[in-house]
Amino acid sequence: MHSVSIRSLDLHFGAVKVLQNLDLDIFDGEFLVLLGSSGCGKSTLLNCIAGLLDVTDGQIFIKDKNVTWLEPNERGIGMVFQSYALYPQMTVEGNLSFGLRNARMPKAEIAKRVARAAEILQIEPLLKRKPAALSGGQRQRVAIGRALVRDVDVFLFDEPLSNLDAKLRADLRVEIKRLHQNLENTMIYVTHDQVEAMTLADRIAIMKGGQIMQLASPAEIYNRPGNKYVADFIGSPSMNFLEGMLDSGRFTTSGETLDTTAYPFSGSTAHGPATMGVRPEHVATGHEMQSLPIQADVSVELVEPMGSDTLVWTQFAGQTFRFRMDGQAEVAPGDTIRIGIDPAKASFFDQKTELRL
């Protein structure tokens, strides 16, 4: 059963087409992350679901009910914003109960719900305070609580952690995940941070130019990116790309010819110009390398030690190539290292369509 369904959604701002013919089905209880760089339309899509933007064409269903033209509060959603959006002149309690008071809910019921939300989020001691007297993390909890008290099926998160510092962000991320596990309701979460996306999502929808590039589980997206954009977007440091020709199990790039027989091509045969993508962490050195079908000697140009591991910059087949080594490895510019690549873990894309081969 679908919790949220979006049917051929279009949104235009004048001549600018922000969303184009977009379809998306979100399952009940699913945690879906909309991921993309700024301007890709992910927040716009979320705002459409919330009813904060009027769509140009298409339909939106929440719990099988067509809500395309309903007011935000009639849709059965709760929303958490990047800037917290707490009402500064109201206490935490006031903030939590504002929506319920607008809905003219009996006082007792309001009190019950506020108490429950405060308990879940452990913000009971803060109830009488004003937002100005709260820390960033506390404010975001209150903002989540505001969605919680509404007792709705769908939670919408609009980059809720972007304004927090790195440590808090990691903490709150875990909390949101725990919340999802406990509440089991549908959550749609917009972010540009791939770590958040990978850690939280059941499925990730990667967006670009108002369209969904790939909708899949985090593992699938990481391991089998559907196109070059997704491959480039996911992973840090990002994937190495080698331009070349693919011809009957061989990939030729700048004089090097690589054996690709181990790669599971989706089509029967793949010929023609292609791009090979290799994640820096999938490049092996040392004895692991020896069993791999592709091997080469590269000269180290630059070393970036990052503690847990070290990023090494080299040239491979005349193109910039990075790979990851153990943090304890001792390498210096000028060293020559022999590397190995497993074609099974690599990705191949058609140079023209940029789709996965």
Add this chain to the structure above:
Amino acid sequence: MTSTDARTVEAGNGSRPPNPLLKNLSAKIASVPMALTALVIFLGCTGWTVVHSFTSSKLLPKLDFVGLDQYDRLWSTRRWLVSIENLAIYGICSLIFTLVIGFTLAALLDRKVRFESAFRTIYLYPFALSFIVTGLVWQWLLNPELGIQNVVRSLGWESFSFDPLYNPDIVIFGILIAGLWQGTGLIMVIMLAGLRGIDEDIWKAARVDGIPVWKTYVLVIIPMMRPVFVTALVLITSGIVKIYDLVVAQTSGGPGIASEVPAKYVYDRMFSSQNLGQGFAASTMMLLMVAIILIPWAYLEFGGKKRG
């Protein structure tokens, strides 16, 4: 995915887009006063006046068109020409002096002086006073038998003469003195805010480079304050065209017609001479003047932004 049709059926009012006219209905209702003001007053009344400036309306407005007759008469009337000349002199001087004095005072105050707030308070308080009050005060101060001239003479300098309000050649400067007294404080405050908004590092960089303070102001700070100057400029000019109360209180246009201004011409023709057509023609010319000042500015401001 399974049964879109069924969904549509049970969806109810959410599936149909509301009438676009009724959308944001409260907002539209709430905007009625604004819309009425914009359309009826600013567009309607202005258009009405412009149309009637081509008629021979006397005491009562009537649509008896006489072409450009009113404008002919307007531009052959001494008093109007004097008014325009006065406005030009007052305008240019007021613009230059207000900017220079305003900026200089702001720059001086920005040198981290002691009692800054006391100085600022003194410089700005005249702005709280109306033009009527300003005009009356300066009428007395510039009165030769009572004011500054009298005081200086009583100190022994018998030949001292300072009676701008009684000399047709310089009366407009007498009004300028009062106008500057009233208005420079505001420009100073705006300039001061502009100066405070400039990054301290600019000053540090200039000092490291060994640029003298005055040169830093001229070459670095003033160019950086362009938006502030534009604001000040628009503010001063729109005030200049409206000048009326000050003249009424200070000189009533005298001596003779030496300190008449366009706004007063309009008022007198409309209400005292009972020649509405003439008043409308004069006010239409005022509108044209504003447009001449405003259009290049708007072009620079907004045309520039689009390019950028």
Add this chain to the structure above:
Amino acid sequence: MADVTASTNGNGIPATGLVEGPRGAKPKRTFSRGNIFLYGTLIVVAVYYALPLWVMVVTSLKGMPEIRMGNIFAPPVEITFQPWVKAWAEACTGINCDGLSRGFWNSVRILVPSVVLSIAVASVNGYALSNWKFKGSEVFFTILMLGAFIPYQVMIYPIVILLREMGLYGTLWGLVLVHTIFGMPILTLLFRNYFTSIPMDLFKAARVDGAGFWGIYFRVMVPMALPIFVVAMILQVTGIWNDFLFGVIYTKPEIYPMTVQLNNIVNSVQGVKEYNVNMAATLLTGLVPLTIYFVSGKLFVRGIAAGAVKG
């Protein structure tokens, strides 16, 4: 002038009239040439600005004989409050000799509804323009902004006709309406800019919480905009109190505001000009805005500057 910034004595203790913090190694004299020039200029200019107020105050406290004899800058030899009493309660416009007090109360009666109404309308406008844009709203706004630059003279007569048709001509409410209309461009801009600066998320959150147009305005926006309301209030109080043109055109003698009455009292002479009474009357008229200015200094500056600074 460079001397002025780097003025501190060697041990880092700020010298008289100087800045704190070490700025240079070289000790500076307190009365450096630059300093004398700086403070000299500031004080001379301050005298120019302060003098008229001083003259008004001292003259209003003198008797007529003293004014005729002495110089206008000298403090009164014998202080008398009679001119103030006369200006307030006895000065004549025509055969009505109840002084400025009538004008004062008229001004108050004009001021209160004008300020309330103009701010109410403009704040709703600003709110609608920043959060509830609809087709055409920007067009209205643009016209409104252009309207701020149209000389009043162009519109005064047609407004006479409009007010007549509405039966409001010569009434207090007619003038209130005029003040509301002409205060609208700047106030709307002020509020629009302020409401635009409030994060859009807050507005969205309130909508998700089920608040409508008025609900969000009254329960979310207004409480957040209190500072800007104060600023707008200062702007309007000073502006309306000091108005002369509209007061003279759209009202009749019984409800003339104080500025118009002041001009009448001062410029209609019966016998000798009583300068002390006139000065007292002038001061009385300036008292309300001056009080606001001296009491709420910073906010006043903000208000005036906000009215000045465009979007």
Add this chain to the structure above:
Amino acid sequence: MKPITGILAATALASGTAAFATDLEVTHWWTSGGEAAAVAEFAKAFDATGNQWVDGAIAGSGNTARPIIVSRILGGDPMGATQLNHGRQAEELIEAGLMMDLTEIAEAEGWKDIVNPSTLLDGCTVDGKIYCAPVNIHSWQWMWLSNKAFEDAGVPVPTNWTEFVEAAPALEAAGKIPLAMGQQPWQQGGAFNVILTAVGGIELIDKIQGQKDMDAAMGPEFAEVWTAFAKARDMAAKSTVQDWNQATNLVITGQAGGQIMGDWAQGEFQVAEQTAGEDYTCLPGLGLEAILDTGGDAFYFPVNDDPEITAAQKELAALLLKPEVQVAFNSKKGSMPVRGDVDLGTVNACMKKGLDLLAAGNIMPSREQVLTQDTINEINDLLTEFWADPSYSPEDAQKAYADIISRAE
């Protein structure tokens, strides 16, 4: 001023018992000392009828007050009655049907027979109907001289303009301002008309202003008038006061030799308790052309829907011309009554001169009757500019004047 308020208050109490006590707002611009005292007479008489006079004095000259009055009538908020100079000022208002037709009352009261000169009523008549009630006759054609000033200067008090001009150097030598003049345009405008009448003669003024004869306007006779006015400008160079009564005050106190001003200036002399012939001397027509222009004030009654107010308006209109009211008002105002059959009692020497001229029929129409306010204002602007700028030559000014006349309606 206090007593007036007192009277008003007292009558307000008294009128509480009257059957039809209607408040009637009356606007006027009589605000100087003598004028205000005269208005109080109207108020007293009207209040005695059981109605109540609500005073709507508007400070300043007619030029300030008139727009307010007119725009209130146009603005749909008419007063009960209002002062206006009869003449062309109200023409359009009457044509627009905004003024009450007083013909009925005029006939009942027999105004046609009693109003003298009858031209006064002509000024109120449009299409055979009477729309205003003239209340007094005011003439601009006066010059007021300070006997003390001439005594101080050691010259005899002049008997006409020519002598006055000759005496000017002596006055100046004695530290006096020969001619007092306020700085408001209407004062120069009025004074010029007086000089035009006196120096140019009655025919010239009729040709120029009445017939708009361009030859006369450009002719040598008119040039002489301008020379005389330029002379007046020189004599008044040191007079820097603004208001007419301040200028009159200069004459009263002997600081100035004389002033060209309408007969309302007489009120100021009375307030200052000066005696005509003893302390001051008056010269009608500048002693050259003994004639009076019969301008003056009239009351108009804007149309009102309220029948009670209409009744009160009619009552007031009739009252204004009653003999006793005319006497009381005009004595205080220093103006002449509009009916020849009343006796002001002991009138001073100046008033006597005026009444004699009136009785002899030496009269001419006032500027307000001949020219529109628009033209008058334009002329005033020209004259005040000429007055304030000594370098403005009489020749140029004559041309500018002729120009305005050529455009006048």
